[in-house]
Amino acid sequence: MAYQDAITALADPTRRVIIEKLRRGPLPVGAIAAGMEVSRPAVSQHLRVLSDAGLLAVRPEGNRRLYAIAPDGVDELRRYLDTLWDDALAGFARAAEEKAKGNAK
Amino acid sequence: MAYQDAITALADPTRRVIIEKLRRGPLPVGAIAAGMEVSRPAVSQHLRVLSDAGLLAVRPEGNRRLYAIAPDGVDELRRYLDTLWDDALAGFARAAEEKAKGNAK
DNA sequence: ACGAATCGTAAGTCACAGCTTACGGTAAGT
DNA sequence: ACTTACCGTAAGCTGTGACTTACGATTCGT
Numbered sequence: 413m414a415y416q417d418a419i420t421a422l423a424d425p426t427r428r429v430i431i432e433k434l435r436r437g438p439l440p441v442g443a444i445a446a447g448m449e450v451s452r453p454a455v456s457q458h459l460r461v462l463s464d465a466g467l468l469a470v471r472p473e474g475n476r477r478l479y480a481i482a483p484d485g486v487d488e489l490r491r492y493l494d495t496l497w498d499d500a501l502a503g504f505a506r507a508a509e510e511k512a513k514g515n516a517k
Numbered sequence: 518m519a520y521q522d523a524i525t526a527l528a529d530p531t532r533r534v535i536i537e538k539l540r541r542g543p544l545p546v547g548a549i550a551a552g553m554e555v556s557r558p559a560v561s562q563h564l565r566v567l568s569d570a571g572l573l574a575v576r577p578e579g580n581r582r583l584y585a586i587a588p589d590g591v592d593e594l595r596r597y598l599d600t601l602w603d604d605a606l607a608g609f610a611r612a613a614e615e616k617a618k619g620n621a622k
Numbered sequence: 623a624c625g626a627a628t629c630g631t632a633a634g635t636c637a638c639a640g641c642t643t644a645c646g647g648t649a650a651g652t
Numbered sequence: 653a654c655t656t657a658c659c660g661t662a663a664g665c666t667g668t669g670a671c672t673t674a675c676g677a678t679t680c681g682t
Contacts, residue, residue, distance in 0.1 A: 416533065423528030424670080428521065431601070437608040441629060454671055456630055475628055475679050481605035490602055493595045496536070500586035503542040529640080546659060559641055561660055580649050580658055 415492040418485055421465035426450060427458045431467070431481065438471065438480035520597040523590055526570035531555060532563045536572070536586065543576065543585035 421427055426448075433444055441459065445452040459479055462468040466485030471478045526532055531553075538549055546564065550557040564584055567573040571590030576583045 416530070419524060419527050419533075422524045425521070426670080428524075435601070435604040435608070442627090450670085451672060452628095453630075453673085457670080460630085477629065480608060481601070483602060483605040483609055486598060486602045486605050490595070490598045493591060493598060496540070496586070497588060497591045497595055499540040500588040500591055503540070503585060504588055531640080547657090555640085556642060557658090558643085558660075562640080565660085582659065 415489045417465040418467055418489045421462050421467055422489075424458070424461075426454070427462055430455065430458055430462065434468070434479060434481050438478040440473070440476035440478055442476070444479065520594050522570040523572055523594045526567050526572055527594075529563070529566075531559070532567055535560065535563055535567065539573070539584060539586050543583040545578070545581035545583055547581070549584065 422431070429448065430444055433439060441452065441455060444459070445455040448455065459468060463470060463479075466488065467482055468479050468485075469482040471480070527536070534553065535549055538544060546557065546561060549564070550560040553560065564573060568575060568584075571593065572587055573584050573590075574587040576585070
């Protein structure tokens with residue numbers, strides 16, 4: 413939904429592991445949970461959170477459910493950080509200006 | 518330091534309010550805490566977390582301490598999301614390809 | 623139709639992150 | 653020197669979120 417949910421979702425280390433696993437492409441739940449330290453239901457819960465945040469997309473494939481990273485959700489968060497970066501640069505430049513003015517007196 | 522700390526720092530709503538307040542430029546702690554629902558020490562703790570994550574920079578100004586958004590920290594997080602976005606797009610394209618192949622049989 | 627596989631949900635436990643009050647430390651004003 | 657203002661840290665409490673086990677729902681295979 414909003415970028416806040418995406419950030420909250422990415423804040424958990426286990427969920428970041430899931431994201432890293434999905435970088436190479438879509439995977440079913442079993443493959444995601446394989447090799448992880450937590451149980452499969454825990455993975456399911458995390459997948460739910462990531463999906464609600466708009467970071468993942470599901471595609472039922474017969475018996476299994478394929479999860480994949482949703483480019484749109486990532487892009488939303490990306491755009492937020494872009495505007496934040498712009499403001500930070502502007503504020504930084506203005507602060508440098510005022511400091512220069514102060515030193516010149 | 519790493520992008521993980523930045524994400525964790527931005528996951529808290531109160532800290533996001535602080536970030537929004539600093540968008541227009543540097544502010545002392547008192548000005549940041551003014552109008553907020555939490556106490557000033559709580560704000561101090563959040564400022565510590567944000568600073569440790571590399572998202573904020575401090576500049577002592579006489580009696581007060583001016584906090585400002587650190588462009589470098591934001592940029593680091595931005596770059597992580599860029600690579601994640603690239604991988605998501607690649608995976609998405611490959612999935613579409615394979616699906617087309619499957620439908621063409 | 624029956625058993626097995628894959629996955630989501632419910633219920634309950636527990637550690638951790640955020641908040642508060644209280645205190646200490648430094649800089650400015652008089 | 654004394655007081656005031658500004659800010660960080662310590663200690664303690666509390667709610668939220670992550671994890672587990674147990675169960676139910678689909679879907680595939682035979």
